Amino acid sequence: MSKQEISTEKEKDIQRLVYLIYLYTKKSNFRKEGWLKDQALKALIYFGIVKGLFRMFDYAPLFVTWSDQTRFVNVSMEAEAILEKLVKDEILDRLRLSTEHYRYIFAYRVRDLSYIEKIPESIKEEVKRVYQCPKDCILYEVKFNKYIEPILVCPRCNTKIEVRALKTEKIKFVSKIVLLSSLIKEHVEV
Numbered sequence: 001m002s003k004q005e006i007s008t009e010k011e012k013d014i015q016r017l018v019y020l021i022y023l024y025t026k027k028s029n030f031r032k033e034g035w036l037k038d039q040a041l042k043a044l045i046y047f048g049i050v051k052g053l054f055r056m057f058d059y060a061p062l063f064v065t066w067s068d069q070t071r072f073v074n075v076s077m078e079a080e081a082i083l084e085k086l087v088k089d090e091i092l093d094r095l096r097l098s099t100e101h102y103r104y105i106f107a108y109r110v111r112d113l114s115y116i117e118k119i120p121e122s123i124k125e126e127v128k129r130v131y132q133c134p135k136d137c138i139l140y141e142v143k144f145n146k147y148i149e150p151i152l153v154c155p156r157c158n159t160k161i162e163v164r165a166l167k168t169e170k171i172k173f174v175s176k177i178v179l180l181s182s183l184i185k186e187h188v189e190v
């Protein structure tokens with residue numbers, strides 16, 4: 001791919017990401033929540049990468065806070081960096097919430113709705129195709145099972161899809177643990 005093609009594809013991935021957040025935070029009969037929590041978003045982004053929706057995002061196991069535990073989760077650093085920039089550019093709003101265990105989590109919503117209007121219909125359709133139950137045409141909800149693995153559930157027909165975002169393989173192959181403590185990244189040799 002040429003430099004131009006790469007930047008066009010990256011721009012499309014950004015639009016897909018913003019539209020994904022928009023779908024999960026806009027008010028409708030089915031969802032009253034106005035914010036998408038970071039943990040659900042990470043699971044949705046990983047699912048989107050696996051499904052081939054995001055062309056330029058990659059993922060790697062990162063040691064992160066997950067449901068008040070610390071786990072290796074497949075996280076996209078490209079997407080994390082883009083989220084950071086979208087907040088700075090005031091396209092997204094980010095809220096910092098404290099959990100009952102005094103940890104902090106982020107939640108997102110779209111701030112600049114004119115950005116959504118500029119996203120081509122073809123991109124919107126691509127995003128919906130991945131995150132909607134094809135039978136009912138409604139968004140899957142993000143739930144977590146007892147192993148804190150994310151699952152997508154159709155609220156109407158109860159179809160369940162395992163996301164498999166948690167890294168379950170032995171971590172002896174990992175030579176470098178990346179600790180994500182809010183925005184500070186430290187590299188620790190194991």
Ligand SMILES: [Zn+2]
Pocket residue numbers: 133134135136137154155156157158159
């Ligand atoms: Zn369904």
